[in-house]
Amino acid sequence: MxxxxxxxxxxxxxxxxxxxxxxxxxxxxxxxxxxxxxxxxxxxxxxxxxxxxxxxxxxxxxxxxxxxxxxxxxxxxxxxxxxxxxxxxxxxxxxxxxxxxxxxxxxxxxxxxxxxxxxxxxxxxxxxxxxxxxxxxxxxxxxxxxxxxxxxxxxxxxxxxxxxxxxxxxxxxxxxxxxxxxxxxxxxxxxxxxxxxxxxxxxxxxxxxxxxxxxxxxxxxxxxxxxxxxxxxxxxxxxxxxxxxxxxxxAPRYLTKQGSDGTLVCECSGFLETFREPGDAVRQGDALARVHPVENGFGPPETLSAPCDGIIVFQRTSAHVRHGDIVLDVATEIDREELLRG
Ligand SMILES: [Zn+2]
CATH class of the missing domain: 3.40.630.10 (Zn peptidases)
Known part of the structure; x- marks a missing residue:
């Protein structure tokens, strides 16, 4: 025991x-x-x-x-x-x-x-x-x-x-x-x-x-x-x-990132519409999603843009988002040698 x-x-x-x-x-x-x-x-x-x-x-x-x-x-x-x-x-x-x-x-x-x-x-x-x-x-x-x-x-x-x-x-x-x-x-x-x-x-x-x-x-x-x-x-x-x-x-691919770089955080509440998928390569400023507000009347959707160049690692699938929710994460592709060096 x-x-x-x-x-x-x-x-x-x-x-x-x-x-x-x-x-x-x-x-x-x-x-x-x-x-x-x-x-x-x-x-x-x-x-x-x-x-x-x-x-x-x-x-x-x-x-x-x-x-x-x-x-x-x-x-x-x-x-x-x-x-x-x-x-x-x-x-x-x-x-x-x-x-x-x-x-x-x-x-x-x-x-x-x-x-x-x-x-x-x-x-x-x-x-x-x-x-x-x-x-x-x-x-x-x-x-x-x-x-x-x-x-x-x-x-x-x-x-x-x-x-x-x-x-x-x-x-x-x-x-x-x-x-x-x-x-x-x-x-x-x-x-x-x-x-x-x-x-x-x-x-x-x-x-x-x-x-x-x-x-x-x-x-x-x-x-x-x-x-x-x-x-x-x-x-x-x-x-x-x-x-x-x-x-x-x-062929296997490798990713990394530093701290919160690449993390896309929702700055309003509403319903999330995503434009891309995990694995997609994105450039800084690309429109990746928009949030249709539900709590502030009839305002237009708010567009969320890629915070940096990289690959989408994960993406929220649940549509209902609140201010502060993480919508997706973008990481940097590296090669195998960089991975093994740590
Ligand atoms: Zn888990």
Whole structure:
């Protein structure tokens, strides 16, 4: 039994074989008088090899990863695994149950709560359990995000720059093995409570993803995700063979950006009409969207222009916007050498 604050795990993470179970998150509030919220966990332990953590549902309304990881657990017999997989397909189960991005229990965003704490609410406890009980057991990992209910993303892998060059190089190798159409170098995540930097700080090679979004399960993004996870596990030697070759895949492309450059923020409330799609190249000043106001009478729509040259990484798909909402993000294309230099 592993206990951490309000979380208890009685699933054996060490012995050979395939097992599924739950983390028991004890919680009490006006909705949950006295509840034990089940967070699913699976382990597949085979022969010699690395340990890998695979998670999804860190944001509750992001769907592809939750499907892909459950499939993986069903499909992989322990005899085919060289090492160990620890799978948390719906890590923020309270948010998953309510189809929300952040936890309905405490309003916290799990991907801002790492490394977590046992006594700062249920979301920090989930992060802390992962930091204290899972990451120290692992060599590599992935956290699968998607655009969620409100946003459509390019299918991409996030590769976070970290201080340790060796950990960064191992993370970059995971990103290349995943072989998403796009890889996005993140250079400014330190100190923001994210899963990726917390894992890398513990020496765990780590990547995360964004796959599609728009509130639906995308067939193409499911395909990219399934292939990517298997490719990554084959690269690590945990399974024998990568996914079949993908001859139709275009050459991989690479993106990055600095701070809030390229972020287009809505400066009025209304209904959003977008003119372009993620992946489109834009020039500074291009009209990318307009907002039809609804609160100030019969005024004309307000045009939103590209803040800089670059590629649209994600775009809001939900039409109703408020002043301050991010409408889309434009990043800079870089080459592979720039990516690998970090
Ligand atoms: Zn997410």
């Amino acid at each position: 592993i206990t951490y604050g309000p979380i208890a795990c009685d699933l054996d993470l060490e012995g050979p074989g395939k097992r599924t179970g739950i983390l028991r998150l004890t919680h009490s509030d006006n909705v949950h008088a006295l509840s034990i919220i089940p967070i699913p966990i699976a382990v597949i332990v085979g022969g010699e090899g690395p340990s890998v953590v695979l998670s999804a549902g860190t944001h509750g309304n992001e769907y592809e990863g939750q499907v892909i990881l459950r499939e993986l657990v069903r499909e992989l017999p322990p005899e085919s695994v060289h090492g160990r997989l620890i799978v948390l397909p719906s890590l923020n189960m309270p948010a998953v149950r309510d189809d929300e991005r952040v936890s309905p229990l405490d309003g916290a965003n799990l991907n801002r709560e790492f490394p977590g704490a046992p006594d700062h609410g249920p979301t920090a406890a989930i992060a802390g359990f992962v930091s204290e009980a899972i990451l120290p057991r692992c060599h590599a990992g992935i956290d699968i995000h998607t655009g969620g209910a409100w946003t459509s993303f390019l299918p991409l892998v996030y590769l976070c720059r970290c201080e340790d060059d060796a950990v960064f190089a191992r993370s970059a190798a995971l990103a290349e093995a995943f072989a998403a159409p796009w890889t996005y170098l993140v250079t400014d995540v330190q100190g923001q409570g994210g899963f990726d930097p917390c894992a890398q700080d513990q020496g765990v090679a780590f990547i995360s993803t964004e796959l599609g979004g728009g509130g639906r399960l995308g067939r193409e993004t499911l395909r990219i995700g399934r292939r990517g996870v298997r490719n990554m596990l084959a690269h690590l030697g945990v399974i024998e063979s990568a996914a079949e070759g993908d001859e139709s895949a275009p």
